[in-house]
Amino acid sequence: MAITDLLPWKREERALAPRRREEDLFLTLRDEMDRMMEEFFNEPLFSLRPRMLERFGSFFPRVDVSENDKEIVVTAEVPGMDENDVEVSFKNGILTIKGEKRAEKEEKDRRYHRIERTYGSFRREIEMPCEVEEDKITATYKKGELTVVLPKSTRPEVVGKRIPVQRG
Numbered sequence: 001m002a003i004t005d006l007l008p009w010k011r012e013e014r015a016l017a018p019r020r021r022e023e024d025l026f027l028t029l030r031d032e033m034d035r036m037m038e039e040f041f042n043e044p045l046f047s048l049r050p051r052m053l054e055r056f057g058s059f060f061p062r063v064d065v066s067e068n069d070k071e072i073v074v075t076a077e078v079p080g081m082d083e084n085d086v087e088v089s090f091k092n093g094i095l096t097i098k099g100e101k102r103a104e105k106e107e108k109d110r111r112y113h114r115i116e117r118t119y120g121s122f123r124r125e126i127e128m129p130c131e132v133e134e135d136k137i138t139a140t141y142k143k144g145e146l147t148v149v150l151p152k153s154t155r156p157e158v159v160g161k162r163i164p165v166q167r168g
């Protein structure tokens with residue numbers, strides 16, 4: 001007999017779990033809630049990731065933010081939308097992308113067995129890591145992908161200045 005055989009929680013792990021039916025919605029719900037809570041509290045600053053928000057039935061486009069010496073490029077996936085459904089703005093160093101993905105048509109005489117597509121309004125706010133030329137920002141939409149190019153400012157960055165204190 002090993003010392004681990006005396007530990008009560010180890011005995012439970014050895015036992016086979018009873019087979020669970022997929023129809024048992026309460027167990028499935030509990031497992032999903034446990035997983036979501038674990039993901040939520042393991043994230044730094046408890047941030048909500050787009051993947052977590054999609055589980056709540058919201059449409060939340062994913063974005064990529066990249067940069068080089070001259071510009072910052074933000075790319076967002078917005079499938080099923082056109083350029084008139086998306087609004088892009090920039091204010092106080094924050095790029096805002098918002099819009100609404102609408103359901104095309106609802107059929108009353110149709111019974112659905114599975115609905116996975118998500119619809120709804122969204123708003124993404126992305127803080128820029130440096131100053132940009134606001135009047136030169138461009139946004140293009142092609143094949144479900146929105147690309148926003150933000151040219152970096154050519155003004156020298158204000159680092160600060162030490163001001164000497166003189167005797168009065």
